[in-house]
Amino acid sequence: MSNQQRKYVPHLPSMQATCELNYARFLRVLPDCDTQHLAFEFTIGTHLSYRITLTETARYTTTLMVEQHNASTPDYLKPSMQVRLYHDARMAEVISSQNTGAFAPSYTYPNRNMRQRNEKQMVNQFLGEWLQFCLKHQPTVTSEA
Numbered sequence: 001m002s003n004q005q006r007k008y009v010p011h012l013p014s015m016q017a018t019c020e021l022n023y024a025r026f027l028r029v030l031p032d033c034d035t036q037h038l039a040f041e042f043t044i045g046t047h048l049s050y051r052i053t054l055t056e057t058a059r060y061t062t063t064l065m066v067e068q069h070n071a072s073t074p075d076y077l078k079p080s081m082q083v084r085l086y087h088d089a090r091m092a093e094v095i096s097s098q099n100t101g102a103f104a105p106s107y108t109y110p111n112r113n114m115r116q117r118n119e120k121q122m123v124n125q126f127l128g129e130w131l132q133f134c135l136k137h138q139p140t141v142t143s144e145a
Contacts, residue, residue: 008117019091025131
């Protein structure tokens with residue numbers, strides 16, 4: 001079997017570490033993550049705005065929608081992702097990005113949807129980078145009920 005035909009196998013320890021870091025970052029970014037339908041606006045600079053909306057809360061999980069708001073950028077270029085916080089495991093995982101549905105652990109490549117072999121890992125790393133950016137730039141946060 002050649003290298004191109006080998007199936008990608010996710011590295012579970014690094015995926016778990018990414019999800020654990022993202023959970024810790026969310027706890028630092030959000031002052032309250034257990035009230036359903038609560039929304040937080042983050043403004044960084046004059047033209048960059050994000051909104052985190054708590055869409056579902058349960059005893060052990062919280063589901064969030066993270067979206068960029070910018071009038072001058074077309075919708076298809078604005079990052080959006082649905083994230084689930086697992087409070088018992090202390091992990092945060094992207095469950096959907098850009099309205100594309102749930103992620104498989106890995107994909108064959110090439111594929112019909114042109115997803116990367118490690119797409120799930122990559123979107124969770126992007127979430128971590130975005131949360132780190134928010135923490136570094138100390139966004140102005142306003143919450144809405």
